[in-house]
Amino acid sequence: MAFEGLSERIQNALSGLRKKGKVTQTDINQATREIRLALLEADVNFKVVKEFIAKIKERALGSEVLDSLTPGQQIIKIVNEELTQMMGESAVALNKSDKIPTVIMMVGLQGTGKTTTAGKLANRLMAEQKARPLLIAADIYRPAAVDQLKVIGNQLEVPVYEEGVNNSAEDIVRHGMQQAKENKNDYVIIDTAGRLEIDESLMDELKNVKEIAQPDNIVLVADAMTGQAAATVADGFNQALDITGVILTKLDGDTRGGAALSIRSITNKPILYVGEGEKLSDLDIFHPDRMSNRILGMGDMMSLIEKAQQDYDEKNAQELAEKMRENTFDFNDFIAQMDQIQSMGPIDELMKMIPGMANNPALQNINIGEKDIAHLKAIVYSMTPEERENPDILTPSRRRRIAAGSGRNIQEIHRMIKQFKQSKEMMQKVSKGNTSDLEGMLGGGMKGKMGKMAMNSMMKRSQKKKKKRLKKAKRFKS
Template sequence: MFESLSDRLSGVFDKLRGRGALTEADVRAAMREVRVALLEADVALPVVKDFVDKVTERAIGAEVTRSVTPGQQVVKIVHDALIEMLGGTGEALELGVTPPAVIMMVGLQGSGKTTTTAKIAKRLSEKERKKVMMASLDVNRPAAQEQLRILGEQVNVATLPIIAGQQPVDIARRAMQAAKLQGFDVVLLDTAGRLHVDQALMAEMQAVAATTDPHEILLVVDALTGQDAVNVAQSFAGQVELTGVVLTRLDGDARGGASLSMRAVTGKPIKFAGTGEKLDALDAFDPQRVAGRILGMGDVVSLVERAAETIEAEEAEKLAAKMAKGQFDMNDLRSQLMQMKRMGGMGALMGMLPGMGKMQKQAEAAGVNDKTLARLEAVILSMTPKERVKPEIIAAKRKIRIANGAGTTVQEVNKLLKMHQEMANAMKKIRKMGGMGGLMKMMGKMPGGLGGLLGGGGGAGGPGGAMPQLPGGMLPPGFDKFNKR
C-alpha cells in the first residue's frame, strides 16, 4: 500500500544523501517534495502541514553527529516524525483484570468487520491462550449471524447460539450471561453495520455499549476507501467512546494516506492491520515498523516473528545438520522454497528487508516472482525420489521426462539443476570455513558487513545477477534466471 509513497520519499532522500552539507534552502526544497508526496498519498492536509512544519523545524536546527551525514540526519528526523504521526508506540488490547473482557466491534457494512472479529478471536485464542466467545448482533444483514458461526468453526472459537428474532441488546445481554456462566475470558460482539453512518446505527451501538460496558470499542475501517475512512472514523468517534481502530486491506493498492491520517485526526490508536483474506492475516500495528517500511528501512522484526511462527524446528534442525556436512539435495531445496511460500512469498520477504525495495522491482521486472517458486517446485515434484536425492543421475532422457511432467522445458530443468549445484557447492565452502560461524566472521570483514553482501555484486542487478540469501529460506544463486517462458 505504501509503495508509491515510499518511492517518492526515497527519491527525495537520495538527493540529500549525496550532499556533503545541507543548507536551509536544501531542507525546505526537500520538504516541499515530501509535502507533495504525502498529499498525493491521500494524507489529510492538516496532518501534512503539521508534519512538514515539525520536520522542517527540527532539520534546520539539528546538530549533525560525526557518524552520520546531514542527509542521513534528515531521514532520521522524518522517520521519528512519521512514528509520532502514527501514534508513537503500538498499543495492545485492554482486557482488564476481571473476566469476561468485552470487545465491541463497530463499523460500516463492507469494511470487513465480521472477518476481523474472527481474526482477533483467533489471535487471542491461539497466541494469548484466552478462552474466547463471539456473538453476532447483526440482525439486519442476511446470514450475518450464520457467517460468524461458520468463521467460529474455522478458527475453533465458540459462538453464541442463534435465536431467531432476538434483538441486538438482548443478544448482547445473553452473551454476557453465557460468558460468565461458562468461564470465558473474552467476549467479542460483532455489531451491525450500515452502508453509511445514520442515527439508527449510532443509537443501537450506544444501547449495546450501555448494556455491556465494553473494555474496548474497535472501529473497523477499510483502508482502500482513502479519506472516507477518516471521515467515518470521525463520525463514529463523535457518537461512541472508541478505544482503537482496525485498518483492513492494508495489503491493497490504495495510496495509504488514510492510515497515516487516522491517529492524528481521530486521536485513537490503530491497534491492528488486516493484511490479507486469510484468518491469520492480522498484524498488531506498530508505528515504528510501519515508518521503517515506508522509508525503505525494512521490518526485520516482523520478518523474524513470521519466521518463528512458520519455521518447523525439527525440519530446520535436520537441514542444519545436513548443511554442516556439506549435504544439500533437491528435497532440501524444495523445503526452502516451501518455507519462503509459508512466510508470504518473495514480495513479502523482500519488502521487510532493509534497502530491498529497488531490488524487489528489479526482480519483478526480470520475471522473478512467486510463480517462479511454483514452477521450481513443479520441476522437483516431477523427479523420482532417487533423482531428488541424487540429481547427478539425471541424464538427457530423464530431463525430457521431468520437463514433460512439470509442463516446462528441458532448458528450465537444466537451470534448476545448475542452481542446485551452485547451492551444494556453497554448502561445501561454508563447511570448509568452519560452518556458519566462519561464514559470519567472513561477512563481518566485508565492506559494509552484511549490508555489503546484500547490496554488493551478488545482489540483483549486480555483476553476478544473483539474488541475495533471504532469512527463513535460501534464495538460490541463479534464481533470477529461472524466469517466465
C-alpha cells in the first residue's frame, strides 16, 4: 500500500493522544515532532512540512482544543483536516470543453508511464461517459513508443493516429486534430515525448504542441516513487506550460508518499488520478479526504464500496443470496466469490479500508497473499464435480486424494473444509435473519475485542427490545 511506512509512523505519533483525558503542550510538541520526522522520511518537501506542522501546532494549542472533553481526538481531527488540505481538499475533475473534442495533452519525463496512462485514461472515459476518444502518438523519440500506443489502442478498440517517427510532433498533432474533428471524436488524448530531465528543446516542442492543439487539459504524469523530485519536476512543467493537473503513477509501489503530499502545495494544481496497478483499468480518482483517512488508519469505506460496485454482478448476487437461504452454497460458489474478491485487490488492503480495521492488532497477523488463495483454489480444483457440489461426501480417503492432488497437507484440507462448513452455517443464519446462535461463531471467527464488541452490541439491542416489551405489557395490564 502507498504511504504504508508514513501511515504507521503518524498513527504511532498520535496513538498516545487518542485516550488522553488531558493534553499538554509537551504532548503536542512530542507528537508533532514525530509527525515532522515521518513526513521528512517520506520525502515530503521541507517547506511543505514546516508549514504543515506550524498549522497543526497553532490549531492544537488553542483553548478550544486543550479545554475540550476529548483533546486527543480533536488534535487527530486537526491533523486529518490539514492533511486533506495539503493534498487538495476534494477530488477535481478534468476540464470539459463546450464543443468537441475535449483535448488532453499528456506531459512528463521519460519512464513515468505516460503512454500507458494515456490508455488508462481513455479506458476510464469510455467506461464513465461512453466516450469516443482518439489517441495521438506524438512521441517520436522513445523507441517503440508509437507501437506501444497502437497496442494499447487495439486492446481498448480505440483509434490511434500516428505517422511513425519521421514527421515532427507538431505536424502529427495538427493532422491528428483534423482527423478527430472529421470523425467527431469527443476526446483527444495526446501522448507527447518525454526526456530523462527537463531541457529547453523538450519545452519548446511542448509549447508548440500546446499552441496547435489548444488543450483543455495539460496533465503531468509523475512517478510517485521519485518522492520530492516529482514535486520539483511538476513545478518545472507548471512554470513552462501552466499544467491543469497531475496523475501520479506507481502509487502501489514501494513509495514513501512524498510526491502526493508535496505536489499540490508546490504547484497549486490538483492531483486528478492515481495509478495503482498495471492493468488498463487501474486508474482511480484521487480523493484527498479519503487518502488522509487511510494514512491515519480511519479506513476508506467509500472507495471500498466503489470497488465493490465496479465488480458487482446483480444477477450473481441474487443467485448467491438464494443459495445461502436454501443452504446450497457449495465449493463452486466459493471459487466464484474468491475470484470476485480478488478482482477488487489484495484482501488485507481491502480490510484496511474498513474503519477501525487498519488499527486493529488482529489485522497485523493477517497476511492473505496470492499464494494463499492459489492454495485454496488448488484444493477445490482437486475435488471431483460431485465433491464440490456436495462437501458432505468428503470422506477421509477422498480428503487424502485431494491432498495429494493439490500438493497440500491433509491438515490443511481438514481445516479448510471445517471453516467452509462454519461459514456456510453462518451465512444461512444471517440470510434468514436468525442471529440467536451466532455467539459461538463470533467468538471463534472474530477473536478479542471485535468479537466482544459485536456480541455486546447484539445483547444490548436484545435487552432494549425486552424492556420495550415489558413496558408495553405493564401499560396493557394497567
